Amino acid sequence: NAGVTQTPKFQVLKTGQSMTLQCAQDMNHEYMSWYRQDPGMGLRLIHYSVGAGITDQGEVPNGYNVSRSTTEDFPLRLLSAAPSQTSVYFCASSLRDSNQPQHFGDGTRLSIL
Amino acid sequence: GQQLNQSPQSMFIQEGEDVSMNCTSSSIFNTWLWYKQEPGEGPVLLIALYKAGELTSNGRLTAQFGITRKDSFLNISASIPSDVGIYFCAGPTGGFKTIFGAGTRLFVKA
Numbered sequence: 382n383a384g385v386t387q388t389p390k391f392q393v394l395k396t397g398q399s400m401t402l403q404c405a406q407d408m409n410h411e412y413m414s415w416y417r418q419d420p421g422m423g424l425r426l427i428h429y430s431v432g433a434g435i436t437d438q439g440e441v442p443n444g445y446n447v448s449r450s451t452t453e454d455f456p457l458r459l460l461s462a463a464p465s466q467t468s469v470y471f472c473a474s475s476l477r478d479s480n481q482p483q484h485f486g487d488g489t490r491l492s493i494l
Numbered sequence: 495g496q497q498l499n500q501s502p503q504s505m506f507i508q509e510g511e512d513v514s515m516n517c518t519s520s521s522i523f524n525t526w527l528w529y530k531q532e533p534g535e536g537p538v539l540l541i542a543l544y545k546a547g548e549l550t551s552n553g554r555l556t557a558q559f560g561i562t563r564k565d566s567f568l569n570i571s572a573s574i575p576s577d578v579g580i581y582f583c584a585g586p587t588g589g590f591k592t593i594f595g596a597g598t599r600l601f602v603k604a
Contacts, residue, residue: 423582423597439591471537473536479589482527484539487535488534488536
């Protein structure tokens, strides 16, 4: 049972490039979310989805797009990378909503030069 | 907006010591979650609390849901080197969002 799988684990981009961070879960969870983790700031919610075809904004959505075409996959797209988006990105899922504990992937470490 | 304030920010302790950390907010929460993050990994759930006043244990870990619903506490007894990591509190804000505290970094000296 893989749980939540994120790819890639590391990525370096140049300012202005676009990129998609992949996230997949095999637990048949309805709720999926993306967070970014910056030093001293905990995790901040970027976007979330309560099921296939349904997405909504979190706390820090600017510069990011998401889609949820299947229950399993929830990719995060950076449209035009900026140095301020250098961070560690975590995808998470839970059975139904954020009131339940979330299962996290191991993260993608992204550097924007 | 809603915020969770965790203290202390970091702790340096000797193996065998007990550890206490807390999480406070100006807002009421109906659920408190405690996660641990080890280097290079994502957070992992330690304890979930769903009722004011609830005291729940998981091995050497004990967490309490504050009676005012504005705070929560996590204690670790007889710390060991593998307790090293960042401990986060988290609270669902209603709807489908969860906010996290900034974390308490725990360092254990053998």
